[in-house]
Amino acid sequence: MGLLVQHTLSVTVVCVISLLSLLxxxxxxxxxxxHSADETTERLAEREGASRGSSTCASETCESFGLTAFVGSTxxxxxxxxxxxxxxxxxxxxxxxxxxxxxxxxxxxAPPVASCPTNIETPPWLLDDALTPIDKFFVRNNGxxxxxxxxxxxxxxxxxxxxIGVDGSRNFTLQQLKSFPTVTRKYPLQCAGHGRAxxxxxxxxxxxxxxxxxxxxxxxxLLKDILSYDPPEGFxxxxxxxxxxxxxxxxxxxxxxxxxxFAISRGVPIEKALDGYTMLAWEMNAETLPAAHGFPLRLIAxxxxxxxxxxWLKRLWVRDQVHDGPKMTGTSYRxxxxxxxxxxxxxxxxxxxxxxxxPVYSIITSPPPCTQVKSGDSxxxxxxxxxxxxxxxxxxxxxxxGRTWTAAFLSPPVNKYAWQVWTVDIELxxxxxxxIYARATDEKGRVQPLMTPGWNPKGYLNxxxxxxxxxxx
Amino acid sequence: MGLLVQHTLSVTVVCVISLLSLLxxxxxxxxxxxHSADETTERLAEREGASRGSSTCASETCESFGLTAFVGSTxxxxxxxxxxxxxxxxxxxxxxxxxxxxxxxxxxxAPPVASCPTNIETPPWLLDDALTPIDKFFVRNNGxxxxxxxxxxxxxxxxxxxxIGVDGSRNFTLQQLKSFPTVTRKYPLQCAGHGRAxxxxxxxxxxxxxxxxxxxxxxxxLLKDILSYDPPEGFxxxxxxxxxxxxxxxxxxxxxxxxxxFAISRGVPIEKALDGYTMLAWEMNAETLPAAHGFPLRLIAxxxxxxxxxxWLKRLWVRDQVHDGPKMTGTSYRxxxxxxxxxxxxxxxxxxxxxxxxPVYSIITSPPPCTQVKSGDSxxxxxxxxxxxxxxxxxxxxxxxGRTWTAAFLSPPVNKYAWQVWTVDIELxxxxxxxIYARATDEKGRVQPLMTPGWNPKGYLNxxxxxxxxxxx
Numbered sequence: 002m003g004l005l006v007q008h009t010l011s012v013t014v015v016c017v018i019s020l021l022s023l024l025x026x027x028x029x030x031x032x033x034x035x036h037s038a039d040e041t042t043e044r045l046a047e048r049e050g051a052s053r054g055s056s057t058c059a060s061e062t063c064e065s066f067g068l069t070a071f072v073g074s075t076x077x078x079x080x081x082x083x084x085x086x087x088x089x090x091x092x093x094x095x096x097x098x099x100x101x102x103x104x105x106x107x108x109x110x111a112p113p114v115a116s117c118p119t120n121i122e123t124p125p126w127l128l129d130d131a132l133t134p135i136d137k138f139f140v141r142n143n144g145x146x147x148x149x150x151x152x153x154x155x156x157x158x159x160x161x162x163x164x165i166g167v168d169g170s171r172n173f174t175l176q177q178l179k180s181f182p183t184v185t186r187k188y189p190l191q192c193a194g195h196g197r198a199x200x201x202x203x204x205x206x207x208x209x210x211x212x213x214x215x216x217x218x219x220x221x222x223l224l225k226d227i228l229s230y231d232p233p234e235g236f237x238x239x240x241x242x243x244x245x246x247x248x249x250x251x252x253x254x255x256x257x258x259x260x261x262x263f264a265i266s267r268g269v270p271i272e273k274a275l276d277g278y279t280m281l282a283w284e285m286n287a288e289t290l291p292a293a294h295g296f297p298l299r300l301i302a303x304x305x306x307x308x309x310x311x312x313w314l315k316r317l318w319v320r321d322q323v324h325d326g327p328k329m330t331g332t333s334y335r336x337x338x339x340x341x342x343x344x345x346x347x348x349x350x351x352x353x354x355x356x357x358x359x360p361v362y363s364i365i366t367s368p369p370p371c372t373q374v375k376s377g378d379s380x381x382x383x384x385x386x387x388x389x390x391x392x393x394x395x396x397x398x399x400x401x402x403g404r405t406w407t408a409a410f411l412s413p414p415v416n417k418y419a420w421q422v423w424t425v426d427i428e429l430x431x432x433x434x435x436x437i438y439a440r441a442t443d444e445k446g447r448v449q450p451l452m453t454p455g456w457n458p459k460g461y462l463n464x465x466x467x468x469x470x471x472x473x474x
Numbered sequence: 475m476g477l478l479v480q481h482t483l484s485v486t487v488v489c490v491i492s493l494l495s496l497l498x499x500x501x502x503x504x505x506x507x508x509h510s511a512d513e514t515t516e517r518l519a520e521r522e523g524a525s526r527g528s529s530t531c532a533s534e535t536c537e538s539f540g541l542t543a544f545v546g547s548t549x550x551x552x553x554x555x556x557x558x559x560x561x562x563x564x565x566x567x568x569x570x571x572x573x574x575x576x577x578x579x580x581x582x583x584a585p586p587v588a589s590c591p592t593n594i595e596t597p598p599w600l601l602d603d604a605l606t607p608i609d610k611f612f613v614r615n616n617g618x619x620x621x622x623x624x625x626x627x628x629x630x631x632x633x634x635x636x637x638i639g640v641d642g643s644r645n646f647t648l649q650q651l652k653s654f655p656t657v658t659r660k661y662p663l664q665c666a667g668h669g670r671a672x673x674x675x676x677x678x679x680x681x682x683x684x685x686x687x688x689x690x691x692x693x694x695x696l697l698k699d700i701l702s703y704d705p706p707e708g709f710x711x712x713x714x715x716x717x718x719x720x721x722x723x724x725x726x727x728x729x730x731x732x733x734x735x736f737a738i739s740r741g742v743p744i745e746k747a748l749d750g751y752t753m754l755a756w757e758m759n760a761e762t763l764p765a766a767h768g769f770p771l772r773l774i775a776x777x778x779x780x781x782x783x784x785x786w787l788k789r790l791w792v793r794d795q796v797h798d799g800p801k802m803t804g805t806s807y808r809x810x811x812x813x814x815x816x817x818x819x820x821x822x823x824x825x826x827x828x829x830x831x832x833p834v835y836s837i838i839t840s841p842p843p844c845t846q847v848k849s850g851d852s853x854x855x856x857x858x859x860x861x862x863x864x865x866x867x868x869x870x871x872x873x874x875x876g877r878t879w880t881a882a883f884l885s886p887p888v889n890k891y892a893w894q895v896w897t898v899d900i901e902l903x904x905x906x907x908x909x910i911y912a913r914a915t916d917e918k919g920r921v922q923p924l925m926t927p928g929w930n931p932k933g934y935l936n937x938x939x940x941x942x943x944x945x946x947x
Contacts, residue, residue: 339906342943402925433812451924452875470815 082371083107083126089114102293105136111207117257118142118264119293122212125467126369128385131422132187132286133215140293141192141213143328144264147253147313150292158297158315160281166245166271166319167228169237175283175297181222181230186280186303189216189387189420193306193334193356196463199453202344204460211364211467216385216420219301221282224248225275228319241271241319248274249324250300250311266326267334269302269309270357271319278303278417281314303418304358304389306461308334323355332459343456359389360464361449363396363423363441370469379426380471386411387420388443395442396423400435403451403466409439429473440466555844556580556599562587575766578609584680590730591615591737592766595685598940599842601858604895605660605759606688613766614665614686616801617737620726620786623765631770631788633754639718639744639792640701642710648756648770654695654703659753659776660892662689662860666779666807666829669936672926675817677933684837684940689858689893692774694755697721698748701792714744714792721747722797723773723784739799740807742775742782743830744792751776751890754787776891777831777862779934781807796828805932816929832862833937834922836869836896836914843942852899853944859884860893861916868915869896873908876924876939882912902946913939 081087087107088095091114098110098119107127111120121140128137149158155175163170192213194206207213228248232238249268256262273279280301283290290296295312302310308328318324328334335353337345363386374380386393392414397406409425429435440449453465554560560580561568564587571583571592580600584593594613601610622631628648636643665686667679680686701721705711722741729735746752753774756763763769768785775783781801791797801807808826810818836859847853859866865887870879882898902908913922926938 337906339904340908342907342945345907402923402927404921404923431812433810434815434818435813448877450875450877454875472815 083124083369084371087124102140103136103291104138104140108137108139108212111209111213113207115257117145119146120207122209123215124369125211125364125366125384127366128212128215128364129366129383132218135217135286135288135291135294138215138217138285138294139192139213141194141207141307142254142293142312143308144254144256145260146292147255149253150296150313153289153292153296155297160298160314161316162227162239162319163316164245164249164319165321166242166247168240168242171237171239173227178222178227178281178283178298181226183220184223184280185218185220186278186301187216187218187415187419188278188301188303189214189385189418190301190307190310191215191359191362191387193308193359193461194459195362196465197460199463199465200343200456200460201453202456204458206460213307214362214364216387217285218287219280219282220284220287221280221298221301223277224279224281224300225277227281228275228317241275244321245271245319246322247271247320247324249318249320249326250314251316251318251326252295252311253313253315263327265308265311265328266324267309267311267329268318268320268324268326269300269305270323273302273305273357304391306334306356306359329355332457334461335459336461337455337457340455341457345456345458348458356461357389360454360462361388361390361393361441361443361447362386362464363393363439363449364467365437365439365469368469368471371472372469373472373474374429376432376473377428379428381424381426382409382437382439382469383422383424384439384467385420386423386439386441387418388441388445388447389418390443390445390447391417392444393421393441394444396421396425397440397442398425398427399438399440400427400429402436403438403440406440429471432473435471435473436468437471438466438468556597556842557844560597575613576609576764577611577613581610581612581685584682584686586680588730590618592619593680595682596688597842598684598837598839598857600839601685601688601837602839602856605691608690608759608761608764608767611688611690611758611767612665612686614667614680614780615727615766615785616781617727617729618733619765620728622726623769623786626762626765626769628770633771633787634789635700635712635792636789637718637722637792638794639715639720641713641715644710644712646700651695651700651754651756651771654699656693657696657753658691658693659751659774660689660691660888661751661774661776662687662858662891662893663774663780663783664688664832664835664860666781666832666934667932668835669938670933672936672938673816673929673933674926675929677931679933686780687835687837689860690758691760692753692755693757693760694753694771694774696750697752697754697773698750700754701748701790714748717794718744718792719795720744720793720797722791722793722799723787724789724791724799725768725784726786726788736800738781738784738801739797740782740784740802741791741793741797741799742773742778743796746775746778746830777864779807779829779832802828805930807934808932809934810928810930813928814930818929818931821931829934830862833927833935834861834863834866834914834916834920835859835937836866836912836922837940838910838912838942841942841944844945845942846945846947847902849905849946850901852901854897854899855882855910855912856895856897857912857940858893859896859912859914860891861914861918861920862891863916863918863920864890865917866894866914867917869894869898870913870915871898871900872911872913873900873902875909876911876913879913902944905946908944908946909941910944911939911941 087109095110108121108123111122119142123137123139159172161172194209195213198208198210229240230238251266256264282301298314299312300310334356365384367383386396396409396411399406409423412422414421442448449464449466451466560582568583568587581594581596584595592615596610596612632645634645667682668686671681671683702713703711724739729737755774756771771787772785773783807829838857840856859869869882869884872879882896885895887894915921922937922939924939
């Protein structure tokens with residue numbers, strides 16, 4: 002028996018080494034090749050196929066015997082301490098990407114790591130600032146970063162507004178846009194895939210944990226002021242028509258593999274565009290929009306997923322139908338109309354609806370996981386909470402796995418859709434290992450779930466409760 | 475890239491096949507060899523080591539990047555439908571074991587599968603009967619099944635009662651025991667490891683899911699009537715002394731590898747022995763105790779883990795200290811005094827306490843998982859609930875992942891510690907995939923947790939909520 006086990010172990014080691022080296026060689030290719038977002042997703046799915054295959058070694062002996070299921074596991078994602086490296090086997094490429102975009106080296110490209118498109122997330126404990134500094138702000142791209150943005154060059158750039166849903170069409174220079182009344186608003190920006198890595202079975206796409214979100218101050222103009230305005234004498238204005246259904250956008254960015262094609266072209270319903278919150282922004286945290294965040298102009302549609310809030314804008318297209326550009330169709334940024342069994346295949350577009358207002362979320366920004374506290378000491382726990390449907394009205398924390406909850410102090414939002422700071426002093430009941438959960442409730446009565454919410458094939462909208470672990474010594 | 479992925483996949487397949495065939499050959503050995511319980515546990519731990527190694531293939535690409543953790547996963551154990559085979563790769567040995575003990579072939583030996591000791595669990599949907607029939611009753615053994623039990627031979631057998639904590643010592647024949655007032659009680663019997671397979675990281679030992687429990691009618695004598703009694707004229711009685719601390723037992727069973735040694739010798743505190751509920755039983759469901767369940771006599775200590783309720787009794791030993799037989803010491807059937815980080819190593823006996831009263835549990839016995847329901851139809855959900863501390867006072871079900879709960883009808887217990895039947899008619903909110911959770915609350919206010927409770931190195935007392943899945947079509 003002993004010999005057999007040894008043999009098993011050594012074969013396993015060989016398997017692991019072979020697989021890792023193969024994966025590594027495929028990764029190093031990424032530096033030279035360019036991959037589209039879709040291909041990156043496929044590659045991950047394939048890798049996961051391989052992984053699932055190999056982890057059969059484990060499940061055959063134990064897990065797949067499971068007759069039925071428990072509800073809750075405490076470890077759908079491994080806890081990592083801030084002291085541990087945040088970068089995986091793609092560390093070299095990851096660092097190159099972070100440096101090239103001026104990002105803090107404690108951030109990490111969300112796997113699968115690629116130089117195009119670049120996708121970078123922020124550990125929650127780096128989101129403790131009042132405003133998220135640009136070097137800590139997550140990045141989600143679908144195609145390349147346009148040359149013009151990298152060069153911060155707006156020379157000759159104009160924004161075109163046209164389409165069957167608008168009376169008149171116009172090109173605006175940045176200077177012309179800045180002649181409209183300027184507004185400054187603080188809004189979170191969040192990827193719909195934030196939390197994706199928590200779904201089981203795992204889905205393809207970037208494996209975001211809890212850091213595809215940030216909170217910035219945006220300066221620009223309200224979209225409603227641009228889309229319908231009375232011009233000065235002798236100039237032509239714009240007017241949204243009754244047939245307008247959707248505000249679509251096109252950007253300067255292109256597909257990583259096909260520089261003639263858009264990687265993404267999405268938008269928002271016309272009502273959202275005109276709601277008095279949706280903006281065209283040219284500044285972020287009082288700086289010119291950085292290259293990775295949409296220079297020279299981006300859409301900000303608070304409460305909607307980041308994918309709707311186009312960067313590097315070139316055209317706003319007022320349509321009389323729901324837009325059907327890349328990443329609007331199929332199952333992209335769409336949720337199933339009916340709850341699906343985990344792992345369901347073959348979901349069609351007709352069985353989905355486009356994600357609009359996001360659910361309620363919170364994160365714990367301090368202390369970080371793996372904190373040590375002296376027995377009897379009080380511990381200040383704080384974080385942020387936000388909702389796509391307006392204000393958060395309550396944040397609570399639990400130290401007993403969600404059996405009982407204690408309300409935190411919650412700041413009012415500085416403006417609608419702003420994330421809200423919460424803080425609470427707690428004392429842990431004794432020595433040992435504790436987990437602290439936080440959950441938010443919004444003004445619509447929506448509460449963050451303890452459990453991972455409904456599985457969906459693209460892994461969107463996982464707003465389940467975040468936890469940190471604390472050792473009381 | 476395509477080629478690389480193909481290569482990765484095929485290497486993986488080779489890995490899986492090699493590992494499976496190695497594991498299979500090690501399993502077939504079990505039929506001829508005998509393994510002790512401890513060695514079986516070690517073997518599983520070693521296999522898990524191998525598994526963990528190989529599943530690195532998966533975690534390196536995805537999971538181990540996790541910066542922090544979500545609270546809840548919906549799939550800590552795979553859901554298996556009743557239509558799927560319940561037996562793993564050890565199917566042939568498993569069937570042999572089930573048949574040899576007269577068990578229903580829908581039960582399954584809990585992995586690691588071995589012919590000694592035999593360990594068999596029951597799918598929850600086979601626990602729907604008022605009393606669990608013997609052919610559906612789970613089995614947990616630590617050593618062999620004694621020859622005398624297999625032969626149902628009580629000729630010459632006596633039970634010895636002695637020790638420093640009792641005045642006098644005596645041997646009882648079965649006939650003599652039956653001359654005491656006979657009682658019949660209905661009690662659940664449950665292994666402390668019920669639910670073990672839900673812990674992450676996985677722990678060694680039998681991978682019980684939710685079927686290491688059953689509910690039987692026990693006939694015998696109250697232990698308090700035996701331990702202290704006034705004898706008829708001319709005979710010697712027994713009397714428990716003030717120094718008595720623990721009622722230890724020794725059985726006829728022996729270690730699978732060393733037939734001179736006990737595999738297990740445990741007991742209960744003297745107060746529990748004398749509580750008026752604890753029994754010596756010679757009948758189960760009005761039949762002579764079957765071989766696997768302790769013929770000719772077993773201890774029944776309701777509310778305590780099954781491991782305390784010795785089978786094939788030969789001796790009751792009244793001690794002036796907590797008993798220190800096999801499976802009483804180290805971390806066996808003990809829980810950590812302080813909450814531990816998952817995966818903690820090096821827990822010492824001093825940091826633990828012996829498991830006594832069990833927590834509150836419930837199971838859903840009908841419908842089974844993977845049931846289909848027609849939209850608009852009402853669905854009757856029912857099950858059992860019990861607690862080691864007395865009555866269950868409430869059972870609730872949830873169809874929205876534990877956000878809201880509906881109370882079920884709950885029967886009173888037929889006697890203290892009996893499990894209670896609950897039932898509720900629900901209508902699911904729409905078409906699609908739904909999960910039904912059930913949770914119980916006992917008279918001490920203890921509630922089953924949604925999340926897997928505190929990780930412990932032997933994986934005891936996972937009383938988290940059970941779920942089933944239903945498709946509404």
